[in-house]
Amino acid sequence: MEKLFLTTLLFPLITSCQEDTVTAVPNESINTEIMYTMPEESAPHEGTWLQWPHQYQYGIDYRNDLDKTWVAMTKSLTGSEKVHIVAYDTTEKNRITTLLEADGVSFSNIDFKTYKTDDVWVRDNGPIYVKDKNNQLVIQDWGFNGWGKKAAFENCNTIPAQIAKDQKISVVNLNSIMINEGGAVEVDGNGTLLATKSAILNSNRNPAMTQLQAETNFKKYLGITHFIWLEGKAGREITDMHIDGFARFGNSNTIVTMNENDLMYWEVPQTDINTLYNSKDKNGKSYTFIKLPLSKNNVVTTYGKKLGYKGSYVNYYIGNTVVLVPNYNDPNDVIANQLIQNLYPSRKVIGIDVRNLYANGGMIHCVTQQQPN
Template sequence: MATIGISADGRQKETESMYKYTIMSEDAPHEGTWLAWPHHHTYGTAYRDSIEPVWVAMAAALSGGERVHIIAYDETEHRRIARKLEGSGADMAAIDFVAVPTDDVWIRDTGPVFVCDSSGRQAVVDFAFDGWGRKAPHSLDDAVPRRVAAITGLPLCDASDVVIEGGAVETDGAGTLMACESSVVSPGRNRGLAKEYVERRLRQCLGVSNFIWLKGAIGEDITDAHIDGIARFYDSHTIIAVARNDFADLYEGIDMADYDVIASARNADGEPYRVVQMPLTRKNVRGLGYKGSYLNFYVGNTVVLMPAYGDANDSVAVRMLTELYPGRRVVPIDVTKLYKHGGMLHCVTRQQPAARQ
């Protein structure tokens, strides 16, 4: 396994190889989707059983249009999951398994970040993961990108000098990255590192050149306000964001100035983005004292997986996503039991781009 890394004293080696990779947009063709399957080893069987139907539904929907790579805790879990998927509607010929122990299921934050060079050759970026600022077990999850790189035989770009969770950064595939300072450069993340240094590492590892920074909110959820529940790139000219009228309901401490940052953002060519406003749930999610975001959807090759809450605005979100992605089938998946643990569908999926010819 080839490694592109940092020098022994922790300073970045300025090599051409660190600048040749770029991250693709999520809606670019996938080779497949990686899922870290729920297990009982960290939080018990009740936790696993309550959220596992979400993974069954995702695997069934995705396997019709791409590979589904399932990370199972061990071979015992592999066999259990395979039995669970039989008869679910999943195309088992499109599903494979790797045995890698994990702490939890949030592969968007913990898993491999796939990047490509100009010839379509892929590599895996390994950012450090510290349990969202040491709030949760993380030693197994921190090793997942390295394990996946070894299994797939892809080069590893060692970026373990910075803590970056995948859900904390959103890219448009054309050089722009959007993030909240609260979950990237704050007392809980990358303490002591200047924002300029973190930006430099993101340029080197993801091929971005333009940054849109929101303030976010610290301490109101375990992620400290990940961007993928607030605003998403549709393409290099369009941002989908939580509606202005709902924006203050995202977090008690969020600043409405963050919405103004989104509304006035410009892409890497200096052009303004069009902003599509998507509502939150109309009411608080059942059993919880807050609303749910539909921004945490996942774009597959043939489907869009949409978080659903049994709320009146579910149908609004389905209609909007159907209009935005007319070539894909929108699949609503009830995330109510998952959401109480802090995330939705984008948080538990990670795309691997297709090889380019």
């Protein structure tokens, strides 16, 4: 089945590029009080959210091609945290249950919710869990508009509010404040945010919003006091170059990314590469860098479709006791897995075959969302 281009998150046609110089923004430019803070991904989880693939948007082949990846993620995570599965309806819930039973997955840590969704990208449309000043868990419901109205989004945009209602957790409705996808921002857990302007300060998300206005929102709602802004590349793919495809905070003092040639292959502007490699935290200390390879070969799906481009390993997900790393049946899988294992010695790296998911543009981080303790 030929996948619809509207589901492609990370690698279709290129259109435009911005190449302005980027600098980190001083704290003095922000004067709004911090009301919430966002824990980093490696902080302890209560669970992980998944939106299970279904047939109602892109067809049954789309669903069937992705099922094995979702089963593998669920099986890998349930040993140390809950897995909250969003099923489209009761029929889908029963189908998912059958798939998991057939693979011997324990249901002791699985929780089902039935909500209509448009697609699987819960990182971008799902709840953002933060802590308030009393260290109580709160759900933030940022606006989601299908990456600038490029794909259906009406069902997915309701997911955070539905989860908050079901969990009886306070919700902060930010839909009228700002469009913000989870994959567009990386936080180091110590007050620093890393992001591309192209995925946030874009007229298809936040028309007329200034950088200072965005920073004010991120300070108030995520506890950010220091910013590393890359220009990014509008039109690079449906997300307008989300940061989590090529640069992540591995922990509070480490950035996981690629070498310069691979970043250029990923079409990251040279000025952004320079800014990234020279990044400093809020205290002016340089980050340690771990540079993962791209896949050695262009990715080919399990059903034989040649995608014509290489895969990134940066888009991994940190669980309580495991790290789920995108794998491509490629010689570089073992190299990337070992580099990530070295970074997380107390967690077990598990390679997850994402070849079919990657045909639609995303990898592991794009389809997971953490719920902190």
